[in-house]
Amino acid sequence: MSAPCTALPPLRGTIEHQGSLADFIWFRTGGPAEWLVRPDDVQSLAAFLAGLDPEVPVLPVGVGSNLIVRDGGVPGVVVRLPKAMAKVSIEPGNRVRAGGAAMGITVASAARDAGIAGLEFLRGIPGTVGGAVRMNAGAYGRDTSNILVEITLVTRNGTVETWPAARLGYTYRHSELPEGAVVVEALFEGTPGDKAEIGAEMDRIAAEREASQPLRSRTGGSTFKNPQGHSAWKLVDDAGCRGLRRGDAQVSEKHCNFLLNLGNASSVDIEALGEEVRAKVKAQSGIELEWEIQRIGVDK
Structure with a gap:
């Protein structure tokens, strides 16, 4: 990969040259990111991407639960969202808003505590909301596309946009999310449910995963x-x-x-x-x- 480049735009957050990915990728293997970028917030990410040379590839990475990072590393910029972008909140209409860095289990647990059914399967998805949205992650008969209302993303050129789920062109384990775009938030919708029943279903999913995987x-x-x-x-x-x-x-x-x-x-x-x-x-x-x-x- 190339030597350090002085042309990267400034960032509120951290920029690490040859940043290790094997430290957190589930396989614990693979080479470094040429640049590992951790923005403080959506605005700092947007400003950074707007100022970044359009020729530099950008790849968002969550917890690396579904990645093989090749041994030569990843050219360009790898974006990792901070914990500040993992917040989850409940909205009217049985809706759950989640930051792109939030884990599936966190979203499912928040829905359970609010008596919102239909999101239990997220308990069985070991990645982030951003990754689940990008690949239409699913488990136990349900997919992300079944519950997604809309997303907020930062495009490769630095614009912040809100897209309805239909715009993602979902098929099995695939979306039409543009290359280099970073999902920073998602809005999910479930149905009213009994907290105890929702919790029992989540426990069943957890036990089944433990037994079989x-x-x-x-x-x-x-x-x-x-x-x-x-x-x-x-x-x-x-x-x-x-x-x-x-x-x-x-x-x-x-x-x-x-x-x-x-x-x-x-x-x-x-x-x-x-x-x-x-x-x-x-x-x-x-x-x-x-x-x-x-x-x-x-x-x-």
């Missing part, structure tokens, strides 16, 4: 999208890939749609293992699995 491992969440009419984990299992290893990268024995870093795996090991799994599934079933995990950055 390798939550205490260095992992990256669901690796592959479920093809129409199929479960990705079943296709991986049927292809004989349960427990398959490449170095310290392994297909989880607990849940075949999760890859693990057993300790010293590199990102290239993890990605190569995923490609090996895709090849074996294609050979066994004729089905080509699509990555759900986002792979970012450059090879070393």
